Amino acid sequence: MSGLRMIAITSGKGGVGKTHVAVSCAIEWAKLGKKVILVDADLGLCNADMLLGVKSKNTMKSVIDGKCSLDSALVEVDPGQWKFPGDSDQGQLFFLPGDIGSSDLTVLDPDHQKRFLETLQELSGHADMIVFDTSAGLGWPVIQFCQYAGEAVVVTNREPLAKRDATVMLKVLEMVSPSPQCWLVPNQVIDELEGRRLFNQLEKLCKDRLLWGGCVLQDKAVPEAVESSRPVVLHEPQSDASRSIRDLARYLLDHPPAGTEDDGALLDRVRQILHQ
Ligand SMILES: Nc1ncnc2c1ncn2[C@@H]1O[C@H](COP(=O)(O)OP(=O)(O)OP(=O)(O)O)[C@@H](O)[C@H]1O
Numbered sequence: 001m002s003g004l005r006m007i008a009i010t011s012g013k014g015g016v017g018k019t020h021v022a023v024s025c026a027i028e029w030a031k032l033g034k035k036v037i038l039v040d041a042d043l044g045l046c047n048a049d050m051l052l053g054v055k056s057k058n059t060m061k062s063v064i065d066g067k068c069s070l071d072s073a074l075v076e077v078d079p080g081q082w083k084f085p086g087d088s089d090q091g092q093l094f095f096l097p098g099d100i101g102s103s104d105l106t107v108l109d110p111d112h113q114k115r116f117l118e119t120l121q122e123l124s125g126h127a128d129m130i131v132f133d134t135s136a137g138l139g140w141p142v143i144q145f146c147q148y149a150g151e152a153v154v155v156t157n158r159e160p161l162a163k164r165d166a167t168v169m170l171k172v173l174e175m176v177s178p179s180p181q182c183w184l185v186p187n188q189v190i191d192e193l194e195g196r197r198l199f200n201q202l203e204k205l206c207k208d209r210l211l212w213g214g215c216v217l218q219d220k221a222v223p224e225a226v227e228s229s230r231p232v233v234l235h236e237p238q239s240d241a242s243r244s245i246r247d248l249a250r251y252l253l254d255h256p257p258a259g260t261e262d263d264g265a266l267l268d269r270v271r272q273i274l275h276q
């Protein structure tokens with residue numbers, strides 16, 4: 001068992017905080033000594049690169065298209081940007097621009113599918129955790145990323161539309177086979193009580209077990225951080241939002257869902273999904 005984890009951060013409705021949760025959790029896991037790769041799998045307005053202050057002209061799609069090597073697309077985020085004194089000196093943080101969410105990977109030709117698998121295999125050799133920041137919406141590629149990952153973090157806020165779309169997403173993820181393990185993360189809540197209430201409300205509508213890992217507090221430090229093109233955990237580490245994201249990241253790290261697979265099983269699952 002290698003302990004590699006792949007986690008897709010998703011939602012139903014857009015703009016509910018996926019990217020902020022994905023970037024901030026990736027940073028926290030790296031600070032805790034993990035080798036983390038954040039894959040921007042958003043086909044719309046991807047802004048994870050902006051929050052991390054990195055640029056790469058090559059993407060995972062260029063790798064799958066055979067136009068460049070994975071090494072030339074993967075960017076290491078300078079530790080000087082995200083490490084604080086006292087953080088583990090083991091951790092590393094990489095970013096991979098995705099540009100792959102727009103295509104249904106199951107309809108790729110065999111060569112591209114093979115390269116996608118090889119790329120995931122190579123990525124898994126580089127990392128302890130691979131985080132996919134997905135697009136909003138219930139598009140098939142988003143569902144597939146959650147299936148590949150095997151673990152999905154569904155982010156929602158208290159807005160009725162966000163809750164409704166998160167519920168639909170959770171139901172779809174329950175129905176597909178293989179079905180990923182699902183965490184539900186309430187964002188922009190006033191306190192943990194509201195987060196728990198929101199979680200319980202949506203949990204009642206799901207047949208499968210929904211995992212609780214914590215919630216993220218509403219905090220003006222987040223839009224302020226976004227304004228400065230920084231994730232809140234770096235911009236204002238002592239803010240309420242940063243504290244709640246740190247707790248969430250630690251909880252997720254310490255609680256791998258039951259039956260976490262080794263790398264081989266993980267890639268077998270991806271192969272199976274591609275060939276369905
Ligand atoms: N905990 C929070 N407190 C206050 N504002 C927040 C919080 N989380 C997110 N926001 C606000 O929501 C905005 C959208 O966040 P983010 O870009 O992470 O959402 P997203 O789900 O990734 O969006 P998209 O669907 O477009 O990819 C942020 O710019 C910020 O202003």
Ligand SMILES: [Mg+2]
Binds near residue numbers: 042045047134
């Ligand atoms: Mg986003």
